[in-house]
Amino acid sequence: MTTESPRGRKKLFADRTLPLMLALGFSSGLPFLLVFSTQSTWLREVGVSREAIGMISWVALAYSLKFLWAPLLDRYDAPFFGKRLGRRRGWMALIQIGVMLCLGGLAFGDPAKSLVWTIAFSFLLGFCGSTQDITIDGWRIAVAPPDKQGALSAASQVGYKIALLCAGAGALYIAQFQSWRAAYLAMACLMAVGFVANLLAPEPKTHIEAAPGARKSLIETYAEPLKEFFARNGRATVLFLLLLAIYRLPDFVSGVMANPLYIDLGFSKTDIANITKIFGFGVGLGGIFAGGWCASRFGLMPTLFAGGMAASASHLSLAWLAHVGNDMGMLTVAICVENFAGGFAGTALVAFMSSLVSPLHAAAQYALLSSLYALPGKVLGGFSGFAVAKFGYSAFFIGTSCIGLPVAALCLAVWRVHAQDKRDQDKRDQDRRDQDRRDKDDAGAEENSLA
Template identity: 80%
Template sequence: MDTESPRGLKILSDRKLTMMLGLGFSSGLPFLLVFSTQSTWLREVGVSKEAIGMISWVALAYSLKFLWAPLLDRFDAPFLGRKLGRRRGWMALIQIGVMLCLAGLAFGDPGNGLLWTIVFSFLLGFCGSTQDITIDGWRIAVAPPEKQGAMSAASQVGYKIALLCAGAGALYVAQFYSWRAAYLVMALLMLVGMVANFLAPEPQKHIETAPGAHRSLVQTYAEPLKEFFARNGRHTILFLLLLGIYRLPDFLSGVMANPLYIDLGFSKTDIANITKVFGFAVGLTGIFAGGWSASRFGLMPTLLVGGIAAAASHLSLALLAHVGHDIRLLTLAICVENFAGGFAGTALVAFMSSLVSPLHAAAQYALLSSLYALPGKILGGFSGFAAAKFGYAAFFVATSCIGLPVAALCLAVWRAYAAQTKAGAEQNSLA
């Protein structure tokens, strides 16, 4: 974005960007607290690797949110919808739910009984994923297309800061105080997003004001799918298959990474300092490198390199598991994995965005962003059984081998994508 131009300065001065920063923070806060940070807590109190892997299924709501997303577009939130408007009303209601779920988890005792933790983890996964729907809907509705780049950037910055708080911040508090204190602090941090929501403007346009708004509920769900399959034709299944396995190695390894660190004897402070704070900076570098590569060499070469690099990076975790407690090797493994993950993540987001039609951007992107993680979330629930049976080293070698079919699919998609892009250009020239 040209920040030197009057247009660039006008966009940056928009107060909605500040609100987006706070809402992005609110969106990112729950995720790690129901995923890797929680797995650290569970492993520390003696929960088995098998149980930790299965508990990760509570985060499946993030992959299934497309099922109820259209309902939030069509209906107002109870009570708060009349007070704050449709978008902000749902946001406020769900943010209260996230805060209550985090407080509920704080008062659990997973070392002596998992039922309480499982119930509140499930509710937190549902509330956190629903909050993402509401925030994405607000962002798309409140800003015109020319401001969506800046709004998305502000959202990502807020999201990354929240991951730092929910990762390193929660581990620091747990190390020096308790896990209960850590989750209560995270619950209080939800006030950042709640304040941003109350200060944010309510979008004026909703689905009822759009052309064809008075369609049936079935049509609301069916039309984006019909358009997506019609436009991508015979390549649709190939594209979806690549989306389904592209980040599969990361989802599988992500559940077992923190239990590995705990079992190797690293303290929560070590994990926070290296995997969260230092890894956070390296991950940002990977994100910028992925963006530069996509603009310099093209989307498909970047997607191919990212897929191979992300899977191969797990060999460093296998080496760490084989060698044992070594702080330098831990640092190296985290650097390699976070850089490769950031690079691959940028390529994947760009690829998904290229598959979406502007006419159905919100619905189709929600569908793709939900489904790309679904296989990894399901199989991730079995990761603890695999790590327990074969050992950490063999487990991480196996996850890295998934990079072979990923690379093969990337090459096939590259060819199909090029053919589809060429056909679209020829059709536009004839029109």
């Protein structure tokens, strides 16, 4: 029997984790639309008011507040499953079962007759779905070394996008030809993909207690990454956080009302699903790749600026659709423009957030930034129904596009800060090279004098 080399074992381990990460990424992405835009389609179809739909979107705030309970999952084992599967996989299994049960609860509800039931299970689904994200991100970071994280992140994103397609277009197809109950029960069954992957996945051998300083209090665990972040970025910290807070604000505010617009204009669920499936999905992936290419070709800040402008301006296509009415060509244009701009802007934002974190506190700081960047948009999105009821769809989407003006101003201000930082860093590097050259010349002169 031959002994496998360490390099071979490492390659085999990496190959094994990639399909598992793809499945877990799918599980991570599946609940989101089912508590957001897909659900808003259901609610509007059965006659729930736009005001109520906007306020119900607040249940998705759990995705922006998950950093509040994330450290607890690092420090404690899950009931029952923790001893059998390990800490990370134990929490993952428990929460995945919770997601399945919540989807089943929504399936057997009737928002036309009992909206409270739907709100209660939507709230629970938002909590379980966001907590599942914590457990899957924790597993991904702990299961492989840093040089493998890029491949795992890519696999996770592909799985996530496929899940959005299933929970968006797929659920709409099933609802159109069967029922909303069948659609949500089918989505609950699809959660088995992630559950089985979790059972097959290896349990990471390290947890927070094994790391240096892991015995610190919870207050210190929260405080140290924040202190380092503010100290490193100085006065520019507030500027960076302001840009994060409003960069995707137009998308979150308008996203709640996009599907109700389609329903109110008379498009069927099949119409929406067809355009989303045939055009929107591919165009959205194109936006992601375009954003990555532009960031590498032209730099982060020009890409961030262009993405912010494109995402905000894309809402004008929704305003024009609201003006034109039931027109399949215009629906196709609106969805494609929105998806491409959203994918482009999302890639730019992820790159920007990644540039702000310290390698020493990368996980904690990135979790905080990724949780908080959507918070203002989700809060204001709850009032979107009132705005549409008062001003109409066209004026509403024109208004969300105008948020791009302060986004542009903040992008330019941050661009200036980055340019100044680069000039300062270049000057420091040049001064260091000059000093090294002087030290070398002095050493040479001293050797010559001694000779």
